[in-house]
Amino acid sequence: PLPKQVFAHGWMLFGNDKMSKSKGNVVYPPPIVARYGADALRYYLMREMPFGADGNYTNRALLNRINSDLANDLGNLVRRTLAMIEKYFDGVIPQPGTYEEVDIALREKALALPAAFEREMDALQFSQALQEVWRLVSESNRYIDLTQPWVLGRDDIGKERLKTVLYVLAEAIRFIGVLIYPVMPTTSKRIHQQLGITQDAHTTWDSLQAFGALPAGVAIQPGEALFPRVDVEKELAELEADKGKEKPQPAPEPVKEEPAKAQIAxxxxxxxxxxxxxxxxxxxxxxxxxxxxxxxxxxxxxxxxxxxxxxxxxxxxxxxxxxxxxxxxxxxxxxxxxxxxxxxxxxxxxxxxxxxxxxxxxxxxxxxx
Structure with a gap:
């Protein structure tokens, strides 16, 4: 029987030109992955290149995505939230109080996100699916500006309200961590580890059915920045200098079997x-x-x-x-x-x-x- 659906991607271009060894514009993934990580490269490819259409890769575009989307937006959101939990509540996820209108608005955006993400992924619109997730990232950063946690932390009355604000932020970040897993598995795990999540049940798709699965009273585990900012011009110069060194890795040598160790009693x-x-x-x-x-x-x-x-x-x-x-x-x-x-x-x-x-x-x- 004939297939009902055929999947085909477009051309991978470099600077709007087809990659060609004779032109010297071939980009090998291993050096990029070694320098910036597989998650960053996967995010760029999935976000920048709509499935089915031609995709244009440039080192500058990759570096700009790393700085804007990954370092400034996602990385800064996680870093600021964990830093405030560390500062105001000794590194322990606080118990939230009554939700106010601004909290409910962010909660509803988070709860609506899985359905939108699933719809776009099922339609093979990976770029749109990630764009939906980054809307929640942007709304969470905007939520910080609206609630001004640094002001709430100045007195005891404000700190009661601050408990809810920081919990809502941490739970929104948990949602983001679950949703980016198909494209950025390592970053997803690092986010959940830094939130202090140890139970797999809090990192599953089913855990997104309700807002509030993140357990209060858990100690966070802040780590290194998810995506440090890069100096674009410096990186471009170094990538250009390394261009001639980029070659596919040779096939690995056959593995020599180690002799079996002596039996023990x-x-x-x-x-x-x-x-x-x-x-x-x-x-x-x-x-x-x-x-x-x-x-x-x-x-x-x-x-x-x-x-x-x-x-x-x-x-x-x-x-x-x-x-x-x-x-x-x-x-x-x-x-x-x-x-x-x-x-x-x-x-x-x-x-x-x-x-x-x-x-x-x-x-x-x-x-x-």
Whole structure:
């Protein structure tokens, strides 16, 4: 039978001209991703290029989108909201009070957004779907200007009202985080982690059926800026200088199988003590570009552990996660810091390391065996 629908995208142009190796205007994605992240590139492509039509890519347009949409609009909204929660309520999501007209207006915009987003996505209008989300981003920034939280925070009466204002903002940001997931999965997860969300139920599509799913009383986990602003002219110059270096990566070498390790007796295995630990804090160890310094909770005790995974993990994104700790490894002093155990990670064939995580519903200190 003949297909009922055929999907076809338009041409990818560079400066309104077809990309061609002979013209030297080919842009390879890996260097762009390495410099600005996959989320930023995906957002630009989905927002700037209507599906089915020709799309025009330029480095300047990408950088302008990063600064305007991602750094100024989304990033600034998240940063300002979390900073005010940190300043006025010691970093804890406040319990909202009675909603006023301005709060209800933003709430209704948020509640109407999933249906509009779904409608545009089903019609393959990805650019329009993202535009709908960014309307809520803009309205949330406008809400800050209307409510003036910095004025409310000056006295106790204003602070009562401020609880509702900051809760409404945090909940609107939660909505935004859920909706951008199809295009910006890493940013979506970082937003929810910085809001202190640990339950998957608060990050699902179904969680957008009601406004107010974000639990009050939860401690936020502020991290690095989602999208730092870039110096457009400086970046353009560096991208131009690197143009000749951009080449497709060669096919990976065949993976050589490592010889199997010798078997051990069950008694030897029983000597190992593995427990689930929650990450309380994580930061780069001063003076080292490889080590991360973790503060871990095992329920009844806390430990400091160093791990050489700085190249592969964002410290801010690890706070609140459940990891697996080898607890009875002899303590070892590294760069003046006593490391009390070892975190389990998996090594890919390319040598990259990735922490192993436990499910959120596993309690801290739980034995693994």
């Amino acid at each position: 069950f008694d030897d295995f029983e000597k190992i003590s593995l427990k689930v630990a929650r990450v309380l804090s994580c930061e780069h160890l001063a003076g080292s570009d490889k080590l991360l310094k973790f503060r871990l909770s095992l329920g009844q005790e806390e430990r400091t552990v160093l791990s050489g995974i700085a190249k592969y993990h964002d410290p801010a994104a690890l706070v609140g996660r459940k990891v697996i700790l080898l607890t009875n490894l002899a303590p070892r002093k590294i760069r003046g810091v006593m490391s009390e155990g070892m975190l389990l990670s998996a090594e890919n064939p390319d040598g990259s390391l990735h922490l192993l995580f436990a499910d959120d519903d596993v309690v801290e200190g739980a034995e693994i065996g």
